[in-house]
Amino acid sequence: VKRVGGIDYISPAITGRTTVKYKKDEITSSIMGIEPDVFTNIAGTLEIEDGRFLAGTDRKSVVIGGNIAKERFDEDVGVSSVLYISGERYTVVGVLKKTGTSFTNFDDVIFMPFDEAQSMFSGTMAKDEITAIRLTVKEGEDADAIADEINVILLAAHHVTEDEKDFSVITATFINERLNEVTGILSIFMGAIAGISLIVGGVGISNTMFMAVLERTREIGVLKAIGATEWEIQTLFLVESSLIGFLGGFAGLCVAFVLILLISSLAGIPAVFIPWVAVGALLFSAAVGIAAGVFPARQASRLDAIEALRYE
Structure with a gap:
């Protein structure tokens, strides 16, 4: 997919749900593993309320959505708070502003580096499996035409027909x-x-x-x-x-x-x-x-x- 012409930024993502513990409270939350260096250029709705977003050098660090910070636990979670995700210790480095109205709502999501999410969900996912690919196209490019090209590539990679495909290619137009x-x-x-x-x-x-x-x-x-x-x-x-x-x-x-x-x-x-x-x-x-x-x-x-x- 990276070789398709007209793509500006592209980032794989892994999503899953697991247990998250903060002090005495424990919840089940959505986790998204991303490549920090490019993800912020794709997810335009993300705004940091406190702290910073993930950096490429971060390890055992997470950024949390607004609801995770303010509503899901009995006590507010802030920058430098420690969360135990699937039993592993992570430090909060940033809190996102609540979006609420966007189509892709990240208020209840915890972001972590891609490699760490891949390791966390290795028991339920194949080694090279990813959940989603998020990308933006260069200015002036036909997003629908690029989406059609990606669809053809993925059909060939998955060895399926249009009626049998196990994935979706979604554009802003769609x-x-x-x-x-x-x-x-x-x-x-x-x-x-x-x-x-x-x-x-x-x-x-x-x-x-x-x-x-x-x-x-x-x-x-x-x-x-x-x-x-x-x-x-x-x-x-x-x-x-x-x-x-x-x-x-x-x-x-x-x-x-x-x-x-x-x-x-x-x-x-x-x-x-x-x-x-x-x-x-x-x-x-x-x-x-x-x-x-x-x-x-x-x-x-x-x-x-x-x-x-x-x-x-």
């Missing part, structure tokens, strides 16, 4: 396409739920306003008797229905905001609040209220004053 597909499906699903909610909400507001017209029939008669026009009565009920829609939208926004904060804290994903979306949602809710109140308002405005005053 990831974006899958994410767009998932986003599209979620958008349709959420749109359908929103549409049903709007219909149910609109029917609810309309029923409420029809009941209000019945309960306030005598009041409408009095208003007409003192000179209120059909337009004024209609406007009165439309304003009321728009307020119901607005308040319903505001309540929905408050619930959504609380849920977003809750999910954000549980999943480690930063919450994003867009003011114009909130304003738009409130205005749209008011518009739904107005639309739902049109027929009740027209019914109220067309009541006969004398009949309305006689209504019991």
